[in-house]
Amino acid sequence: MDTMEMMKSMSMGSEPMNMDAMQECIQAMNACSMAATMCAGTDMAMGSEMAKCCAMCSNMADMADACMRMMMRPMGMETDVMRSMLTACMTMGKACAAECRMHADMDEMCRYCAMACDDMVAKCEAMMTSMAA
Amino acid sequence: MDTMEMMKSMSMGSEPMNMDAMQECIQAMNACSMAATMCAGTDMAMGSEMAKCCAMCSNMADMADACMRMMMRPMGMETDVMRSMLTACMTMGKACAAECRMHADMDEMCRYCAMACDDMVAKCEAMMTSMAA
Amino acid sequence: MDTMEMMKSMSMGSEPMNMDAMQECIQAMNACSMAATMCAGTDMAMGSEMAKCCAMCSNMADMADACMRMMMRPMGMETDVMRSMLTACMTMGKACAAECRMHADMDEMCRYCAMACDDMVAKCEAMMTSMAA
Amino acid sequence: MDTMEMMKSMSMGSEPMNMDAMQECIQAMNACSMAATMCAGTDMAMGSEMAKCCAMCSNMADMADACMRMMMRPMGMETDVMRSMLTACMTMGKACAAECRMHADMDEMCRYCAMACDDMVAKCEAMMTSMAA
Numbered sequence: 127m128d129t130m131e132m133m134k135s136m137s138m139g140s141e142p143m144n145m146d147a148m149q150e151c152i153q154a155m156n157a158c159s160m161a162a163t164m165c166a167g168t169d170m171a172m173g174s175e176m177a178k179c180c181a182m183c184s185n186m187a188d189m190a191d192a193c194m195r196m197m198m199r200p201m202g203m204e205t206d207v208m209r210s211m212l213t214a215c216m217t218m219g220k221a222c223a224a225e226c227r228m229h230a231d232m233d234e235m236c237r238y239c240a241m242a243c244d245d246m247v248a249k250c251e252a253m254m255t256s257m258a259a
Numbered sequence: 260m261d262t263m264e265m266m267k268s269m270s271m272g273s274e275p276m277n278m279d280a281m282q283e284c285i286q287a288m289n290a291c292s293m294a295a296t297m298c299a300g301t302d303m304a305m306g307s308e309m310a311k312c313c314a315m316c317s318n319m320a321d322m323a324d325a326c327m328r329m330m331m332r333p334m335g336m337e338t339d340v341m342r343s344m345l346t347a348c349m350t351m352g353k354a355c356a357a358e359c360r361m362h363a364d365m366d367e368m369c370r371y372c373a374m375a376c377d378d379m380v381a382k383c384e385a386m387m388t389s390m391a392a
Numbered sequence: 393m394d395t396m397e398m399m400k401s402m403s404m405g406s407e408p409m410n411m412d413a414m415q416e417c418i419q420a421m422n423a424c425s426m427a428a429t430m431c432a433g434t435d436m437a438m439g440s441e442m443a444k445c446c447a448m449c450s451n452m453a454d455m456a457d458a459c460m461r462m463m464m465r466p467m468g469m470e471t472d473v474m475r476s477m478l479t480a481c482m483t484m485g486k487a488c489a490a491e492c493r494m495h496a497d498m499d500e501m502c503r504y505c506a507m508a509c510d511d512m513v514a515k516c517e518a519m520m521t522s523m524a525a
Numbered sequence: 526m527d528t529m530e531m532m533k534s535m536s537m538g539s540e541p542m543n544m545d546a547m548q549e550c551i552q553a554m555n556a557c558s559m560a561a562t563m564c565a566g567t568d569m570a571m572g573s574e575m576a577k578c579c580a581m582c583s584n585m586a587d588m589a590d591a592c593m594r595m596m597m598r599p600m601g602m603e604t605d606v607m608r609s610m611l612t613a614c615m616t617m618g619k620a621c622a623a624e625c626r627m628h629a630d631m632d633e634m635c636r637y638c639a640m641a642c643d644d645m646v647a648k649c650e651a652m653m654t655s656m657a658a
Contacts, residue, residue: 132563132637156555160597164531166450167598170436170443177436181335184432184450188325189344191590195321198559199566202314207347207354211322214340214347221340238531265430265504289426293418293464297398299583300465303569303576310569317565317583324457331426332433371398447601454591455610461587468580473613473620477588480606480613487606 133198143203144256147249151212152197154242154249158219159190161235161242165226168235179225183239186222189215190246205257212250219247266331276336277389280382284345285330287375287382291352292323294368294375298359301368309366312358316372319355322348323379338390345383352380399464409469410522413515417478418463420508420515424485425456427501427508431492434501442499445491449505452488455481456512471523478516485513532597542602543655546648550611551596553641553648557618558589560634560641564625567634578624582638585621588614589645604656611649618646 133149162183169180193215196202223243230237266282295316302313326348329335356376363370399415428449435446459481462468489509496503532548561582568579592614595601622642629636 132560132634152559156559160551160555161531163594163597167447167600170446170598170600171440174437174439177334180436180446181332181433182337184332185325185329185335185340187594188328192318192321192325195562195586196318198562199314199317199569201310201566201569202318204315204354207318207351210343210347210350214343217343218340221337235531265427265501285426289422293422294398296461296464300467300580303465303467303579304573306573307570313569313579314566320461328429328453331429332436334433334436368398443600447598448603450598451591451595451601451606454594458584458587458591462584465580465583467576468584470581470620473584473617476609476613476616480609483609484606487603 144253147253147256148197151246151249151253152194154246155190155194155197155215158239158242158246159187159194161239162186162190162222165235165239168233172233176229179229179236182218182222182225186218186243189218209254209257212254216247216250219243219250223247277386280386280389281330284379284382284386285327287379288323288327288330288348291372291375291379292320292327294372295319295323295355298368298372301366305366309362312362312369315351315355315358319351319376322351342387342390345387349380349383352376352383356380410519413519413522414463417512417515417519418460420512421456421460421463421481424508424512425453425460427505428452428456428488431501431505434499438499442495445495445502448484448488448491452484452509455484475520475523478520482513482516485509485516489513543652546652546655547596550645550648550652551593553645554589554593554596554614557638557641557645558586558593560638561585561589561621564634564638567632571632575628578628578635581617581621581624585617585642588617608653608656611653615646615649618642618649622646 133145133152166180166183166187169176169183193211196208196211220243223240226236226240226243228236230240266278266285299313299316299320302309302316326344329341329344353376356373359369359373359376361369363373399411399418432446432449432453435442435449459477462474462477486509489506492502492506492509494502496506532544532551565579565582565586568575568582592610595607595610619642622639625635625639625642627635629639
């Protein structure tokens with residue numbers, strides 16, 4: 127079984143989306159959500175200097191999950207809602223990556239998480255561009 | 260025990276927020292999330308003409324939950340991230356209310372859900388205004 | 393609008409449930425989820441001695457949310473699934489309350505959270521009893 | 526970046542777990558959550574005969590997410606809580622797979638989802654066995 131294979135068989139609702147862009151976006155959000163959950167989980171053991179990182183990564187994971195699920199429900203898609211969700215996810219992804227990058231030298235998890243956020247932001251940008259076309 | 264009482268004892272991070280506006284926002288998002296989850300749960304039994312309503316309400320519940328949790332993590336708040344999250348939540352709330360209102364005459368759950376979305380949007384607007392001050 | 397009012401208008405699926413017990417359960421899970429999210433959010437600022445509390449409260453919030461949503465989807469209820477979900481939620485609630493109670497003297501949030509967990513466990517027990525009847 | 530690579534760098538808390546079993550479990554829960562979300566999203570368009578499938582898959586996705594996140598927070602692990610969570614996830618996975626399999630012939634998404642549930646149940650069983658050792 128392959129999740130990407132499943133996505134190809136999703137029938138779309140009234141607003142057709144670029145399926146390739148959407149699949150890459152879902153995959154990047156999924157990786158970002160997992161990375162951020164693990165980063166927050168690791169931060170918990172590291173003391174109060176990681177408090178902001180822990181909270182931002184927890185927020186990031188919740189938002190990536192909400193966004194991802196929206197893209198897996200073809201019947202509920204509306205372009206303007208999707209745009210505002212992607213915008214919020216990208217804004218949070220940039221802020222979370224900036225925070226994680228501040229302690230990426232001493233924490234491997236933060237380095238991974240910053241990369242996962244960056245990749246997610248890039249895939250959201252590509253998705254936004256595909257929607258404008 | 261009173262959730263609102265708890266919120267008052269949340270210590271804030273570096274970016275002070277209007278706690279009254281935030282508490283009302285959290286409460287309205289919580290009611291909206293529950294209403295939307297129940298509306299979607301009811302839609303499932305009602306056939307394909309409720310497909311869009313079911314998907315949009317499921318999205319609404321996920322987004323309200325993500326937004327609400329962000330506001331309950333004081334260490335991770337950044338004004339620009341919060342603004343983009345509130346904007347996305349309001350955009351989705353308006354779209355979800357519009358959809359639910361289309362079948363509010365025949366479905367009590369949709370009528371409730373539209374009202375919960377409207378109230379949540381109003382509380383987010385008040386929160387946005389309080390952040391600009 | 394009143395969430396409890398909405399619940400009363402939920403039509404049930406093939407397996408009838410005690411609606412009073414279920415409504416009290418949903419309400420207690422909701423309060424528990426919010427208390428645990430705020431407790432974890434506060435723990436993040438308090439250093440590594442609160443690491444276990446922060447992780448357990450985060451788990452508690454996720455589980456209470458999952459359980460609550462299940463009870464708001466009448467079409468998907470199966471008695472054995474519901475029993476195992478309630479059992480897991482109660483097991484976690486007891487462990488989370490025990491952890492929170494260890495630092496309830498110095499942290500108001502932990503005291504509230506332990507109470508919310510206890511109340512949730514009691515309401516789940518009542519729900520389990522009503523299902524056996 | 527590789528999520529599995531990240532998991533290897535998670536430091537464990539006081540209760541050591543079999544990391545190979547846990548990683549396979551997390552991966553299977555993630556695939557199951559995505560499959561169930563897409564299956565529910567597809568069901569929404571298919572009418573009331575898919576109501577139960579839609580509700581059960583929505584429950585499945587929420588529970589797999591809650592379970593997965595718990596396993597990505599090493600500081601909060603307690604053996605008895607984890608056992609009851611895995612048991613609930615497996616009970617739901619079996620029920621969801623049984624429901625999906627009933628319409629697997631006419632719906633590709635249900636066939637995928639049943640397979641993802643089966644695989645998740647198998648990985649949870651292996652994890653339970655590793656915890657007994």
